[in-house]
Amino acid sequence: xxxxxxxxxxxxxxxxxxxxxxxxxxxxxxxxxxxxxxxxxxxxxxxxxxxxxxxxxxxxxxxxxxxxxxxxxxxxxxxxxxxxxxxxxxxxxxxxxxxxxxxxxxxxxxxxx
Amino acid sequence: xxxxxxxxxxxxxxxxxxxxxxxxxxxxxxxxxxxxxxxxxxxxxxxxxxxxxxxxxxxxxxxxxxxxxxxxxxxxxxxxxxxxxxxxxxxxxxxxxxxxxxxxxxxxxxxxxxx
Numbered sequence: 001x002x003x004x005x006x007x008x009x010x011x012x013x014x015x016x017x018x019x020x021x022x023x024x025x026x027x028x029x030x031x032x033x034x035x036x037x038x039x040x041x042x043x044x045x046x047x048x049x050x051x052x053x054x055x056x057x058x059x060x061x062x063x064x065x066x067x068x069x070x071x072x073x074x075x076x077x078x079x080x081x082x083x084x085x086x087x088x089x090x091x092x093x094x095x096x097x098x099x100x101x102x103x104x105x106x107x108x109x110x111x112x113x
Numbered sequence: 114x115x116x117x118x119x120x121x122x123x124x125x126x127x128x129x130x131x132x133x134x135x136x137x138x139x140x141x142x143x144x145x146x147x148x149x150x151x152x153x154x155x156x157x158x159x160x161x162x163x164x165x166x167x168x169x170x171x172x173x174x175x176x177x178x179x180x181x182x183x184x185x186x187x188x189x190x191x192x193x194x195x196x197x198x199x200x201x202x203x204x205x206x207x208x209x210x211x212x213x214x215x216x217x218x219x220x221x222x223x224x225x226x227x228x
Contacts, residue, residue: 042204042219105155
């Protein structure tokens with residue numbers, strides 16, 4: 001089983017601050033996805049990163065895939081209350097196994113006005 | 114498209130009863146996944162289907178759990194008999210070519226409480 005460790009588990013900051021959350025594994029993934037989940041809803045896909053070292057930007061969110069494709073980070077600039085939610089990373093098995101996405105346990109992010 | 118549709122949204126049942134959760138995936142998606150989410154364990158993959166065929170059910174906790182996908186537009190997850198430890202939010206998700214980077218589209222989930 002390929003494990004994804006996310007840190008921090010919980011983060012509460014003030015509106016306007018910057019933050020970075022991390023997703024780490026000892027395994028290599030062929031691609032990695034980030035999702036945001038709001039209370040009472042299912043996770044929603046934010047981005048997929050495929051190439052080692054790849055950086056993708058989505059407005060104030062910057063996603064980076066590690067060179068070795070074992071880790072990823074999400075940086076949020078000038079956080080807004082609307083960014084509050086559970087951020088999940090998920091990896092696609094690179095070994096050709098039959099399992100679906102492996103999810104981390106997520107980072108619970110609260111942006112206080 | 115209305116997205117992935119799950120029913121019911123909430124289910125409260127007594128221990129020992131049979132529970133059936135339903136899912137309608139996005140039309141055209143060829144993979145369907147059932148996940149269970151708890152605070153302690155996060156999102157756990159229970160089973161997934163590709164072109165209506167079960168591919169990996171290694172995440173199904175025990176024989177009390179079963180899943181079917183009789184056609185491309187419908188799947189069920191059944192728990193019989195249910196136990197309090199089965200209480201969780203159950204998500205269905207569908208995808209097109211997830212191994213090529215296609216993302217999952219999740220339903221809104223079924224919150225199951227077994228008392």
